[in-house]
Amino acid sequence: xxxxxxxxxxxxxxxxYNFFMEECDVDASEINDNTNIIxxxxxxxxxxxxxxxxxxxxxxxxxxxKTIGKFVVKNPxxxxxxxxxxxMLIIVHENNITEL
Amino acid sequence: MDRKVVITGMGMITxxxxxxxxxxxxxxxxxxxxxxxxxxxxxxLQTQIAAQVPDEFIEYSEKYVTKRVSKQMTRVTKMCYVAxxxxxxxxxxxxxxxxxxxxGVILGxxxxxxxxxxxxxxxxxxxxxxxxxxxxxxxxxxxxxxGANYTVTSACASSAYAMALGHDMISTGxxxxxxxxxxxxxxxxxxxxxxxxxxALSTENSLPEKxxxxxxxxxDGFVIGEGAGIIILxxxxxxxxxxxxxxxxxxxxxxxxxxxxxxxPKKDGEGIxxxxxxxxxxxxxxxxxxxxxxxxxxxxxLNDKYETMAIKKVFGDLAYQIPIxxxxxxxxxxxxxxxxxxxxxTVQSIVNELVTPTINLDIPDPELDLNYVPNVARxxxxxxxxxxxxxxxxxxxxxxxxxx
Numbered sequence: 249x250x251x252x253x254x255x256x257x258x259x260x261x262x263x264x265y266n267f268f269m270e271e272c273d274v275d276a277s278e279i280n281d282n283t284n285i286i287x288x289x290x291x292x293x294x295x296x297x298x299x300x301x302x303x304x305x306x307x308x309x310x311x312x313x314k315t316i317g318k319f320v321v322k323n324p325x326x327x328x329x330x331x332x333x334x335x336m337l338i339i340v341h342e343n344n345i346t347e348l
Numbered sequence: 349m350d351r352k353v354v355i356t357g358m359g360m361i362t363x364x365x366x367x368x369x370x371x372x373x374x375x376x377x378x379x380x381x382x383x384x385x386x387x388x389x390x391x392x393l394q395t396q397i398a399a400q401v402p403d404e405f406i407e408y409s410e411k412y413v414t415k416r417v418s419k420q421m422t423r424v425t426k427m428c429y430v431a432x433x434x435x436x437x438x439x440x441x442x443x444x445x446x447x448x449x450x451x452g453v454i455l456g457x458x459x460x461x462x463x464x465x466x467x468x469x470x471x472x473x474x475x476x477x478x479x480x481x482x483x484x485x486x487x488x489x490x491x492x493x494x495g496a497n498y499t500v501t502s503a504c505a506s507s508a509y510a511m512a513l514g515h516d517m518i519s520t521g522x523x524x525x526x527x528x529x530x531x532x533x534x535x536x537x538x539x540x541x542x543x544x545x546x547x548a549l550s551t552e553n554s555l556p557e558k559x560x561x562x563x564x565x566x567x568d569g570f571v572i573g574e575g576a577g578i579i580i581l582x583x584x585x586x587x588x589x590x591x592x593x594x595x596x597x598x599x600x601x602x603x604x605x606x607x608x609x610x611x612x613p614k615k616d617g618e619g620i621x622x623x624x625x626x627x628x629x630x631x632x633x634x635x636x637x638x639x640x641x642x643x644x645x646x647x648x649x650l651n652d653k654y655e656t657m658a659i660k661k662v663f664g665d666l667a668y669q670i671p672i673x674x675x676x677x678x679x680x681x682x683x684x685x686x687x688x689x690x691x692x693x694t695v696q697s698i699v700n701e702l703v704t705p706t707i708n709l710d711i712p713d714p715e716l717d718l719n720y721v722p723n724v725a726r727x728x729x730x731x732x733x734x735x736x737x738x739x740x741x742x743x744x745x746x747x748x749x750x751x752x
Contacts, residue, residue, distance in 0.1 A: 271416045290414065294476075 252340060260303070260335050264328060267299055281329030296325055303335055311342045319345050353518045354752060356592045357439025357580030358692045359431035361531075362679040363399035363573055366408050367434055372696050374678070375704045376725050380557035381679050382571050387465045387535050395549040397556040398535045399573035399680030401427065420476045421486065424461040427576035428483040428531035429490070435578040436491070440592055441525065443491045452495030452523050453484040454514045456506025456530035458684035463536035487527055495523050501684070504644075505603075506530055507577065508687025508737040508745035512601040514581045524586040531576030532684035540572065546611065548648060560681075561708035562645035562674035563652050563716045570646040573680025577688035579695075596695045597750040599633070599732070602626035606742030613650055617658030619744060620644075624662045624734065627746035633732055635663045638670055640703055640733040642694040643720075645674025646681055655736065656716045671728055673721040677707040687737035691747050698730045698751050 268279055272289040285291035300316060303309060316338065325331050337345055359367070363381025364374040374381075381399040390396040409426045410418070412433050421429065436443075443451060462478040476482060481499045488497040496517065502509045507530030514526035534540070543549045550569040552559035560571040587594050604626055606619035613619055628635060644655055660667045675690050682689050697703050702725055709722035735747040 273415055290416070292416070294420075294473075 256339065257336060261332055263302060264299060264332055264335070268328065271295060279328060281327060281332070283328045284326055285328060285331065296331060299331070299335065300338070303339065307339055309339065309342055311338055315343050315346055351519050351521060352584035353515050353581055353598045354584050354587050354594045355579055355596045355598060355695055356582045356587050356594055357435040357441070358578065358595065358695065359434030359438060360575065360577045360689055360692050361401055361405070361427045361431050362575035362682065362689060363401055364679055366402065366405060368438065375675065375693060376702060378705045378707045378723060378725060379678060380707060381573070382556040382559050384556060385535060388537055390537070390540065393537065393540050394544040394551050395540050396553045397559055397571060399571055400535055401574050420473045421482070422460045422462050422466050422477050424531045424533040424574065424576070425477070425483050425486065428455070428578070429486050431529065431531065431576040431578040432487045432527060435527070435580050439580040441580065443493065446525065448492060449494040450524040451493045452517060453488045453493060453497045453527045454510045455484045455499050455528065456502065456508065456510035456684050456687060457483055457499045458501055458503060458506055458532055461533045461536070464538065465536035483531060502743035503739035503741050504681065504683050504686055505737040505739040505743040505745040506684035506687065508691070508735070508747055509603060509743070511579065511581070511598065511688060511691060511747055512603050512745060515598050515601060518581055518583050524583050526581045527578060528581050529576065529578035529688040530685045532682055533574035534572055534683055535574050550647065558708050560647050560677045562643070562647040562677050562706055563656070563713060563720045564709050565711045565713040567647045567649065567652060569648055570676065571680040573676070573682040575679065575682045575685055575689060577685055577692050579688055579692060594752045596698050597752045599748040599750040600627065600631035601748060602630055602746045604744045606744065608742055611740050613654045613738065617654030617661065619742065620655055620658035620738060621661040623744035623746045624658060627734060627748050631748040633748070635666055637732045638734060639730040640694070640697060640728065641670055641672040642690045642733065642735040643672050643674045644736040644738045645676050645706065647676060651738065652716060656718055659718060667718055669719065671703045671719050671721050671726060673704055673706045675704060687735070687745055687747070690737070691735045691749065694733045694735045694749055698733055698749060701727060701729050703728045
């Protein structure tokens, strides 16, 4: 299980925001936690998977993509804020996330 | 319901340019787009030349494709996407003012060319880059169109088949606008090696610009080209309602099969003649109505001979009067994209009253004695024109275009 610190959420947010600014060619002022990834900034569903790969390496997570798939079917990720929340849950619970 | 189908927009990318205007200027001048291959190391291949799209395309495409989407597209998918955006701009269509459920995309695509010549493919984007429906999907997504959206494959006749299917969607009232066309590139080591083993390609490496020489005595095979072409097909009613410029009418077409051989055309051009006869019949016109033929004209021994024989069979003595030219002499054989690119050139010929030449026709073949418009473009009024496309597998397509 990854070690969570009080800075983890801000670290995750920074990675997520930088990722969307880079990939979607948008300024920081154009996005916030309520930004819809597909509708507002022309993002796509693969972006979440790419971010998960980044966080798997960053926090040495034990999580299968299939497990995440099962979780997000019931808990859709549409906004940047939802993505950050889901990432935090994955970091904390890893493969046990489906038991929540 | 039998509605008129008109052409209201066009976009194209070939070795002669990255947009419609540059292509037309170079085609009029009889320029060759053939040059040594630099997409990969071709020095061990028998054929080391191709009509490659200019190197500046990738930088040019950045104006059209977002960084994110760019990672998910092959180079040839980007060509198609850029040509589509140009064609839509050319047409003046604002899809937000149209019923998007009646707007579709039908493309002729052999593959997206996610080959060894493709740069930057990662495991994450391999599937999206490779799927053969990617081009039509990206165009449909960009404009949020809700009508039919798919890809048809019939080798070198693919994009002509797409035009035919788009025509039917509109003429039968199932759609108002269909974006048709395609893109292709087989400029990669494996496919050139394969075509070399079929003895299908020119090996005139020392004089690339002279290598594609349709209808000439010394023709030695086709030259691979690459590119994209997109046509906006629209019902006449829709075009008139929005005061669009109408460049030509797509009158009709014929799609036929040779039923003969996977590679060779039927003896004496019988299959080709059947396709041309069928197109004239479907369009309700006589041989004497035809003012120009944009030939398939590959520069292979058999195609040029049999296409000539077929034209003589269908048109009789008239065959000697009709200007016939091969765009492939300048832009090479763009494979799946050839049908639409050559149809666009035909429309431009109708609009500009100018027939583009067959370049490199310096040594005539005594057997091939028709009016091939050698080397220099020719002013010529065109009311009806044909664009021929024939493919390995025996897929034949003839598109009938009419001045509007």
